[in-house]
Amino acid sequence: MSGNNMKVGVQTLGRFLSGMVMPNIGAFIAWGLITALFIPTGWTPNENLSVLVGPMIINLLPLLIGYTGGKMVGGDRGAVAGAVTTMGVILAADIPMFLGAMIAGPFGGYCIKKFDEAVHGKIKPGFEMLVNNFSLGIIAAITAVIALKAIGPVVSGLTTALGSGVGAIVEAKLLPLVSILVEPAKILFLNNAINHGVFTPLGAEQSAAVGGSIFYLIETNPGPGLGVLLAYMFVGKGTASKSASAASIIHFFGGIHEIYFPYILMKPVLVVAVIAGGMTGVTVNMITGNMLVAPPSPGSVFALAIMSTKGIGLVLTLASIAAAAAVSFLVAAIFIRRSAGADEAELEAAQASIAANKAQAKGAAAAAPAQLSAGSVKKIVVACDAGMGSSAMGATVLRNKVQDAGLDIEVINQAINDLTDADIVITQAELSARAKAKLPSAQHLSIGNFMDAGFYDDLVSKLV
Amino acid sequence: MDNTLITKETILLNLDATSKTDAIHKMCGHLFMVKKTQNPSMLFSDITKREAEVSTFAGSKTAIPHTISEHIDEPVLCFARVRSEDFTWDGNDEDVRFIFLLSAPAKDDLRQLRQSQSYVFSSVAQLISRSETLELWDKAESEQVILDSLNEEFKANLNTKTN
Numbered sequence: 001m002s003g004n005n006m007k008v009g010v011q012t013l014g015r016f017l018s019g020m021v022m023p024n025i026g027a028f029i030a031w032g033l034i035t036a037l038f039i040p041t042g043w044t045p046n047e048n049l050s051v052l053v054g055p056m057i058i059n060l061l062p063l064l065i066g067y068t069g070g071k072m073v074g075g076d077r078g079a080v081a082g083a084v085t086t087m088g089v090i091l092a093a094d095i096p097m098f099l100g101a102m103i104a105g106p107f108g109g110y111c112i113k114k115f116d117e118a119v120h121g122k123i124k125p126g127f128e129m130l131v132n133n134f135s136l137g138i139i140a141a142i143t144a145v146i147a148l149k150a151i152g153p154v155v156s157g158l159t160t161a162l163g164s165g166v167g168a169i170v171e172a173k174l175l176p177l178v179s180i181l182v183e184p185a186k187i188l189f190l191n192n193a194i195n196h197g198v199f200t201p202l203g204a205e206q207s208a209a210v211g212g213s214i215f216y217l218i219e220t221n222p223g224p225g226l227g228v229l230l231a232y233m234f235v236g237k238g239t240a241s242k243s244a245s246a247a248s249i250i251h252f253f254g255g256i257h258e259i260y261f262p263y264i265l266m267k268p269v270l271v272v273a274v275i276a277g278g279m280t281g282v283t284v285n286m287i288t289g290n291m292l293v294a295p296p297s298p299g300s301v302f303a304l305a306i307m308s309t310k311g312i313g314l315v316l317t318l319a320s321i322a323a324a325a326a327v328s329f330l331v332a333a334i335f336i337r338r339s340a341g342a343d344e345a346e347l348e349a350a351q352a353s354i355a356a357n358k359a360q361a362k363g364a365a366a367a368a369p370a371q372l373s374a375g376s377v378k379k380i381v382v383a384c385d386a387g388m389g390s391s392a393m394g395a396t397v398l399r400n401k402v403q404d405a406g407l408d409i410e411v412i413n414q415a416i417n418d419l420t421d422a423d424i425v426i427t428q429a430e431l432s433a434r435a436k437a438k439l440p441s442a443q444h445l446s447i448g449n450f451m452d453a454g455f456y457d458d459l460v461s462k463l464v
Numbered sequence: 465m466d467n468t469l470i471t472k473e474t475i476l477l478n479l480d481a482t483s484k485t486d487a488i489h490k491m492c493g494h495l496f497m498v499k500k501t502q503n504p505s506m507l508f509s510d511i512t513k514r515e516a517e518v519s520t521f522a523g524s525k526t527a528i529p530h531t532i533s534e535h536i537d538e539p540v541l542c543f544a545r546v547r548s549e550d551f552t553w554d555g556n557d558e559d560v561r562f563i564f565l566l567s568a569p570a571k572d573d574l575r576q577l578r579q580s581q582s583y584v585f586s587s588v589a590q591l592i593s594r595s596e597t598l599e600l601w602d603k604a605e606s607e608q609v610i611l612d613s614l615n616e617e618f619k620a621n622l623n624t625k626t627n
Contacts, residue, residue: 385517387578389530389566393522393589395582400590413582418575428518451523451589 015440017102018265020069025243025262027064031056032256036298062090062101069105070112072441075420077116077136078109084140085147092152093159098189100155104147111139113421159190163198170202175214175286179278182219184271187261195219200295212291212309217281220299223321224277225260226252227328228270232263235333240266255300269335277328281320290316377463379410381422381442382450383435387415394426394450401453401460409463426450426459469584470541470614473498475607478547479563484554488512488529491542491565499537506535507567519554524592525561527553528585532570532577539568541584543610545601562601564588587617 021028031053037043038050063083070082085108089100115135123131162185169178185194203215229251232244240263247259264270285291290313296303301321308317382398384391391413399411416431419439427435429446436444447455476494481487488511496504510533514520520528542565550559566584571577591597597613604610 385514386530386532387575388532388568388581389528389585390518390520390522392582392585393528396586396589397593413586415575415578418578430518449521449523451592 014265014268018262019072019440020065020102020105021262021265023068024061024064027061028256028258029250031061032250032254032259036254036256036300059090062086062097065098066101066105069102070109072109073106074109074113077112081108081112081136081140081143082106084108085143088144088147089152089155092148093156097155100151104151108140108143111143112136115139162190162194166194166198176279176282178218179275179282183224183274183278186219186257187264187271189258189261191219191257203295207293212293214285214291216292216295216307217285217290217320220296220304221278221281221321221324222252222255222257222299222301223281223324224274224328225257227277227325228263228273228332229260230325230329231332231336235336253300253302255298255303257299267335270332273328273332273335276331277324280327281324284320284323288316290320377409377423379422380424380426381419382413382426383416383419384427384431385416387413387418390428390450397451397453398456401456405460405464407463469539470543470611472607472611474540474542475610476544477604477607479544480547482548482551485512487544487546487563488565491544491563495540495542500540501536503535507533510535519558521553521558521560522592524598525550525559526564526592527560528564528566528588530566533567534570536567536569539581541566583618583621587614587621591617
């Protein structure tokens with residue numbers, strides 16, 4: 001695999017992962033608010049209400065992610081299968097299984113999709129409902145058991161391995177390097193596993209001996225995440241930048257770090273920014289000998305301030321947060337700015353439309369991506385806003401050309417909001433970013449004018 | 465097929481319009497006159513809102529403004545042939561002579577609605593790819609000629625629909 005392919009692969013994967021999380025951010029915020037308010041170390045501790053915290057993060061949030069993941073792969077039926085499958089990984093370990101849900105959900109959806117494709121058109125009329133319900137039930141039951149017995153232990157194993165990796169770095173006294181493991185692991189929602197599994201026990205030992213520990217300051221420092229969110233706010237464009245301000249408040253003051261993970265999944269290179277920020281924070285604390293007296297929970301600026309040692313400790317803690325945020329902000333800003341301030345998707349859409357316009361001006365066909373091949377493309381969706389106007393016309397033109405070429409490819413038109421599965425999605429350049437956000441798993445092509453026969457001719461010639 | 469979608473009443477052979485806004489505005493007014501909408505100005509605003517996102521210019525001197533709107537009583541297709549000189553629909557080189565305005569009331573199942581209406585523009589796409597059809601529309605002296613050519617294509621598309 002060439003470097004470029006790998007880069008595209010990582011971006012596609014990142015987009016796919018964040019696509020599972022982003023629609024559920026509201027649920028994360030709900031959980032974050034409840035947690036920040038009612039847990040024993042929260043702002044208004046309340047035992048009766050804090051019972052919500054555990055079940056929500058252990059069950060609800062992974063299920064939502066699994067549901068969404070299944071839906072992205074296999075539509076509404078895939079969503080149900082994804083949720084059932086996710087239940088398997090949830091019960092496979094006692095840590096929150098976000099990573100597991102991100103595997104199990106799409107896996108469940110994929111199995112249903114494959115089954116539906118295999119039996120398509122072979123079910124006797126009148127039996128569709130029966131077959132649909134029982135096939136979903138049986139397949140989901142099987143995938144749930146597979147998830148419980150196979151995926152769960154793998155994810156647990158990965159978590160344990162990360163934990164021992166962190167332990168080894170600590171042993172070797174190379175503390176700042178620990179960020180290289182910790183920050184990416186956080187993005188995969190292993191933050192609690194790392195913090196409570198590794199740092200809290202290490203910190204407890206140390207603070208029993210000397211009255212405090214630097215270990216409490218590693219994973220909990222909200223600085224790196226804050227830097228990335230601020231970079232989105234000030235340098236980024238589009239929806240991500242608009243939502244980043246609300247996210248930064250929940251993250252920084254509420255201490256719910258989960259909020260910023262999707263922003264990094266969207267642009268995986270930003271993991272470099274949080275690593276740099278994390279290393280800066282750890283280094284500042286190491287040089288100044290700063291520590292916290294107890295584990296701050298949640299990782300909000302208030303909790304860290306309260307747990308600081310008396311006297312100058314508070315200043316040092318705040319300084320380490322600020323330094324981490326500043327470094328993370330600078331690095332993230334460079335990466336975000338480098339993509340011309342535009343979201344990756346918008347950028348590509350813009351580029352494609354420029355190419356299309358240029359080609360149109362010259363009277364030549366626009367160039368479709370080179371890596372298309374007939375074997376892998378089974379379904380092309382022409383999408384527009386309403387799903388009945390422009391897309392219907394475009395799909396008709398393309399369908400005729402596909403049929404004339406003797407290709408076995410389904411061409412339909414849909415509203416962008418209805419996109420569930422497709423190998424290729426064609427939209428007008430102005431709408432491509434929205435279509436990509438809706439269905440990140442597909443290959444997206446932008447067209448200048450949806451009746452541009454040259455574009456379709458070129459696409460068909462690539463598919464033959 | 466929906467026989468009330470387009471009738472002679474909703475075919476305008478000599479629309480006086482000098483701009484896209486003018487044309488859509490007059491067509492909405494006409495839909496009010498033939499009792500398809502109670503609120504032509506809201507319908508106008510729904511259509512122009514959609515138009516603002518991406519132009520619906522379709523090539524072959526044709527534009528297809530359309531929307532799902534609360535301000536239309538039943539699915540309706542309105543055809544207009546511009547009498548005066550062709551005007552520019554949107555941006556450069558988008559001269560328009562034929563306008564197909566499609567609007568349908570919102571239903572619970574939007575997806576089903578969209579799919580059920582897709583045949584309309586699917587047919588239009590096929591029609592405008594033939595120069596003889598364009599010539600026929602250009603020269604037609606009665607609404608019936610236009611209506612027949614559309615209905616013929618609608619029927620063909622509905623019958624061959626595979627899914």
